[in-house]
Amino acid sequence: MSFRWSRAAAIAQKEMYHVLRDRFTLTLALGLPVFMVFTFGFAIEFNVKNVPLAVHDADKTQTSRRVIDTFGSSGYFLVDPVVSPAAAQQAIDGDRSRAALVIPGGFQKDLLSGGVAKAQLLLDGSDNSTVGPILGYVASIEAIASRRIADFDPPKPIEIHTRFLFNPELNSRWFVIPGLAVAVLAILAVLLTALTVAREWENGSMELLLSTPAEPLEIIVGKLAPYAVLGLVGLAFVYVISRTVFALPFRGSHVLFVLGGILFLATYLALGLLISVLTRRQQIAMQLAMMAGMIPAFLLSGFIFPIASMPAFFRYLTMVLPARWFMTIARDSYLKGSTLVEMGTAFLALGVLCVIIIAIAARKFKKDLEP
Amino acid sequence: MATSIAIRVHEVHKKLGTTQALAGVSLQFERGRMHGVIGPEGAGKTTLMRTVLGLLTPDAGSVGFYRDGVPLRFEEIRASVAYMPQTQSLYADLSIDEHLEFFRKLYGIDAAEYRARRKELLEITQLGPFVERAAGKLSGGMYKKLGLMCALLRSPEVMLLDEPTNGVDPISRREFWDLLYRLADRGILIIITTAYMDEAERCSVVHLIARGKTVAEGEPRELLARAHVSSFDQLFLRQDEVAS
Numbered sequence: 001m002s003f004r005w006s007r008a009a010a011i012a013q014k015e016m017y018h019v020l021r022d023r024f025t026l027t028l029a030l031g032l033p034v035f036m037v038f039t040f041g042f043a044i045e046f047n048v049k050n051v052p053l054a055v056h057d058a059d060k061t062q063t064s065r066r067v068i069d070t071f072g073s074s075g076y077f078l079v080d081p082v083v084s085p086a087a088a089q090q091a092i093d094g095d096r097s098r099a100a101l102v103i104p105g106g107f108q109k110d111l112l113s114g115g116v117a118k119a120q121l122l123l124d125g126s127d128n129s130t131v132g133p134i135l136g137y138v139a140s141i142e143a144i145a146s147r148r149i150a151d152f153d154p155p156k157p158i159e160i161h162t163r164f165l166f167n168p169e170l171n172s173r174w175f176v177i178p179g180l181a182v183a184v185l186a187i188l189a190v191l192l193t194a195l196t197v198a199r200e201w202e203n204g205s206m207e208l209l210l211s212t213p214a215e216p217l218e219i220i221v222g223k224l225a226p227y228a229v230l231g232l233v234g235l236a237f238v239y240v241i242s243r244t245v246f247a248l249p250f251r252g253s254h255v256l257f258v259l260g261g262i263l264f265l266a267t268y269l270a271l272g273l274l275i276s277v278l279t280r281r282q283q284i285a286m287q288l289a290m291m292a293g294m295i296p297a298f299l300l301s302g303f304i305f306p307i308a309s310m311p312a313f314f315r316y317l318t319m320v321l322p323a324r325w326f327m328t329i330a331r332d333s334y335l336k337g338s339t340l341v342e343m344g345t346a347f348l349a350l351g352v353l354c355v356i357i358i359a360i361a362a363r364k365f366k367k368d369l370e371p
Numbered sequence: 372m373a374t375s376i377a378i379r380v381h382e383v384h385k386k387l388g389t390t391q392a393l394a395g396v397s398l399q400f401e402r403g404r405m406h407g408v409i410g411p412e413g414a415g416k417t418t419l420m421r422t423v424l425g426l427l428t429p430d431a432g433s434v435g436f437y438r439d440g441v442p443l444r445f446e447e448i449r450a451s452v453a454y455m456p457q458t459q460s461l462y463a464d465l466s467i468d469e470h471l472e473f474f475r476k477l478y479g480i481d482a483a484e485y486r487a488r489r490k491e492l493l494e495i496t497q498l499g500p501f502v503e504r505a506a507g508k509l510s511g512g513m514y515k516k517l518g519l520m521c522a523l524l525r526s527p528e529v530m531l532l533d534e535p536t537n538g539v540d541p542i543s544r545r546e547f548w549d550l551l552y553r554l555a556d557r558g559i560l561i562i563i564t565t566a567y568m569d570e571a572e573r574c575s576v577v578h579l580i581a582r583g584k585t586v587a588e589g590e591p592r593e594l595l596a597r598a599h600v601s602s603f604d605q606l607f608l609r610q611d612e613v614a615s
Contacts, residue, residue, distance in 0.1 A: 010476030014465065021464045204458030208521075211424055211454040212477045369426040371387060 007214050011222025015196065019226050025192060029230040033184045033237035040176050041246050048133040053077040054091035054100040056084060061108035063117065063149055070145040071101065076137045092124050099123050099134055111149070166251075166335040174249075177242045178334040179303040181261065182327045183294075184234045189265050190293030192227045193272025194285040201280035207369060216367045224269045231265045242334075251337030260329035260343075260350065267322040267354040268293060274361040297323040322357075325350040375402040376438055376448065376528050376560050378423060383432035385418055385583075392418040394583035395432065400562055402528075405555045407574030407591075408564040409603060415583040416564040417457055420533045423562075424454055450478075453527035455518045457534045457564075463507030467498055467517055470506060471524065478525040485524075492520045495550060512543025519550065530554065532563045536570065548573055568603035579606070586610055 019025050053071060057064050072079040080097060082088050088100035100122040111117040121138060123131050167174045200206040200223070209219060235258075242248045250257075272289060279285040299305065300314065301323035307315055318324040328346040332338035340347065378400040385393040392415045400406050408416050421427040423434055425445050436443040461470060471492075475485045493499040496516040501509065506517060515535050522530060532551075536544045548570070555561050555575075563574070571577045572591045579586040579594075587594055587606070600606050 004479070006479065007477050010473055013476075014462065014469075014473050017465060017469065018462070203463075204456055204460035205462060207421075207426065207456045207458070208454070208460040210426060211452075211456070212474070213450055213479070214477050368428065369421055370428065 003215060003217055008218040008222040008225070011209075011214065011219060012225040015223055015226045018196070019230070029188055029192065029234060030237070032187060033180075033234040034241065036180050036184055037177060037238055037241045037245075040180055041173055041241075048130045049076055051077050051099060051130065051134055051137075052080055052091075052097045054080050054082045054088040054097040055103075056082050056088045056100070057103045058085075058105040059103050059107035063108040063111055064103045064119075066149055067103065067119065067145045068101070070141050070148065074137060074141050074144075076134075076141075088122065092122060097124075098127065098130055173246055174335060175331070176303075177238070177246055177248055178330040179301070179327055180242075181235055181238045181330045182264070182301055182323050183297050183303060184238055185231050185261065185265055185326070186268055186293050186297035186323055188231050188234050189227065189268035190272040190275070190289045191286065192230065193224060193269050194275040194279075194289040194293075195282055196227070197223060197273055197276035198280055198282045198285035201276070202282055210367055210369070216365050217362070220273065220362065220365060224273065227272075228265055228269060231269075232261070235261050235265075248334060250334050252333030253337075253339070254333075256340055256343065256347075257329065257333040260326055260333070260347065263347070263350045263354050264322055264326035264329075267350065267357050270354070270358040270361040271322075274357065274364060277361065277364045277366075296321045300324065301327040303327060319349065320353065322350055322353045325353070376436065377401045377440075378529070378560070378562075379433075379435045379437065380419070380423065381433050381435070383419075383422055383429045383434065385415075385422055385427060385429050387418065387427075392583055393422065393429070396580060396583060396585050397432075398578050398585060398588070400560060401576075402558060402560045404560070404575045405551065405573070406560075406562045407571050407577045408562060408580060409568065409571045409574075409577050410564075410566070410580040410586075411607060412566055414580050416566075416580065417533055418583075419580070420454070420531050420562075420564060424452065424531060425449075448529070451525070451528040453522035453525065453530045455515075455522045455530070455532045455535055457537065459514065461506045461514065461518060461521070464505055466503050466505050467509075467520075468502040470517060470521055474521045474524050480525060488524060488526070492523060495553065496520055510543070512539045512547065515539055515543070515547060516550070519547075523554070527559060529560045530562070532561070534564050534566065536565060536567065544570075568607070571603045577603075579603070579610075581607065581610055 019029075055068055055071070057068060068079060071077045077099075080091065082091055082100075085102045088097075088102055091097040092100055102120040102122065104119070107117045107119065123134060125131060200209065239250075243250060271292060275288045275292060276285045279288060297303065300307075300318050300321055302318070303323075307318050307324065310318070325346040329343055329350070332343055332346075336342075380396060380398040380400075382395045382397055383393050384391070384395055394415075396415065396419060398408070398419075408419060410416050418427065422429055425434075434445075436445060436448050438448070465473065471489055480488070493502070496519070498513060498516055498520070501513065506514060509517060519532075519535065522532075536547055539547065551561060551563065565571070574591060576589065577591050577594065578588050587598075589597075591603075595601065595603070595606065598606050598609065600609065
């Protein structure tokens with residue numbers, strides 16, 4: 001066993017020719033990060049705004065109108081008057097509204113006679129991604145409306161001031177786009193590696209390569225190097241677009257972010273290699289790569305669904321997923337400006353997983369054709 | 372190249388999945404002769420080649436390399452063993468020149484030697500005018516010649532060719548054989564497998580194998596005379612009759 005850079009470099013150069021001449025690989029590698037950042041940045045909006053609100057006002061008094069005005073002027077709701085409580089219900093059934101406000105007759109009278117004026121809010125529970133934010137808005141709108149109607153600030157025994165740290169406006173882009181760094185690297189690294197090594201097995205060139213003096217480690221390093229570069233370019237794309245187009249803050253250390261990226265990339269390249277060594281077929285390798293690389297990166301990394309609210313089993317499962325740890329590093333680097341010590345667990349876990357997966361992949365990569 | 376390399380395959384068994392690909396095959400290959408491993412499809416020719424190259428490990432039996440009668444470890448000789456697999460194993464999008472350049476680096480051949488070698492190989496294969504052409508766009512015969520060139524770049528002492536003329540037109544096949552003769556004349560130990568029975572007669576020694584076993588060995592004419600047949604087709608047909 002004698003590792004020679006010249007042989008690894010020769011294989012890397014050959015692989016670079018493949019990449020540059022294969023439109024699919026190049027388009028995927030360079031187009032995907034741009035496409036994903038723009039899609040997630042523009043199209044997916046977790047902040048709910050302009051919620052269509054069906055309003056039935058049976059009271060038609062100054063008080064009821066003031067309540068409705070408060071909803072309308074909040075910017076979160078589009079008020080749509082309807083003729084009856086039944087029509088309000090229908091508006092939700094027919095998907096014309098997400099919520100309905102029903103103000104019964106005698107609303108103002110109840111208030112003036114010293115009682116509590118009661119109105120009803122109907123929410124479309126079939127879409128629970130909007131219910132949460134709407135409830136939040138309603139609570140504050142209710143407070144504002146009460147204040148306006150009563151015309152004074154009631155003394156409160158307790159006052160809690162809420163301040164959102166790191167993302168004061170709770171902008172969902174700030175939350176999602178750093179996570180794209182993870183998703184983009186996961187797709188590129190696993191998929192492209194799994195495909196390229198499986199291709200070499202499939203067309204028989206691995207047999208020729210193994211019969212040359214090239215050592216397994218040289219083959220691995222040479223084959224993976226171009227994809228490592230592509231992965232880092234993808235990461236750079238995500239970073240540049242996030243900072244320029246979407247004006248995301250970056251409060252942490254670039255060095256740590258890149259270091260985490262490289263660790264994650266190495267882990268996923270090894271995973272792709274392992275998949276292709278085990279399958280030796282492009283078709284199967286591709287499907288396995290999707291399963292093993294992309295699905296955990298999207299669903300179990302905390303990218304969209306918070307890990308803290310997962311059932312215990314999945315919460316523990318995410319700990320063995322490299323994507324979860326790089327997700328933490330990416331988000332904390334962008335938004336919190338965390339230090340190495342603060343992200344110590346994430347780095348340690350990612351490092352350990354990286355070593356384990358590389359070790360398994362290198363072990364499974366055999367220098368023979370035994371089935 | 373004054374030394375003489377020999378390879379001895381002794382009672383090799385190899386099972387691949389549920390198939391007994393090699394069932395106790397014994398052969399002897401010596402320098403300077405053109406050895407033909409002849410057998411029908413599925414006889415175990417490719418498995419034998421891969422086993423000799425160490426790409427497969429025998430379940431039982433052994434493969435030994437000798438230089439002037441002294442045993443060698445495979446690692447000691449690996450650098451001068453060239454192999455041309457049966458499957459199309461070159462890179463369709465790489466040109467002839469890029470292939471040669473790639474293998475030059477893998478073999479660690481220095482620039483001066485490479486230049487001389489490249490010139491010579493392009494001359495004998497007559498591929499000179501096509502160096503810029505991608506392997507995927509070469510004809511079947513040219514593709515095989517490119518495979519041979521890649522294998523020959525490092526001046527091997529031993530060459531294993533697995534069905535190199537499979538699927539190649541008759542004229543290209545004859546050209547290819549002429550090329551092989553020139554190599555044999557230089558004292559390279561050449562082992563070639565083929566399922567074309569007419570090619571058996573082109574070899575100096577043939578090893579007939581069927582169902583993973585050696586059936587007969589010797590000089591082609593002698594073998595035919597001994598069996599009282601006029602061609603290797605007939606010889607194999609007779610083997611089938613004996614077996615069944």
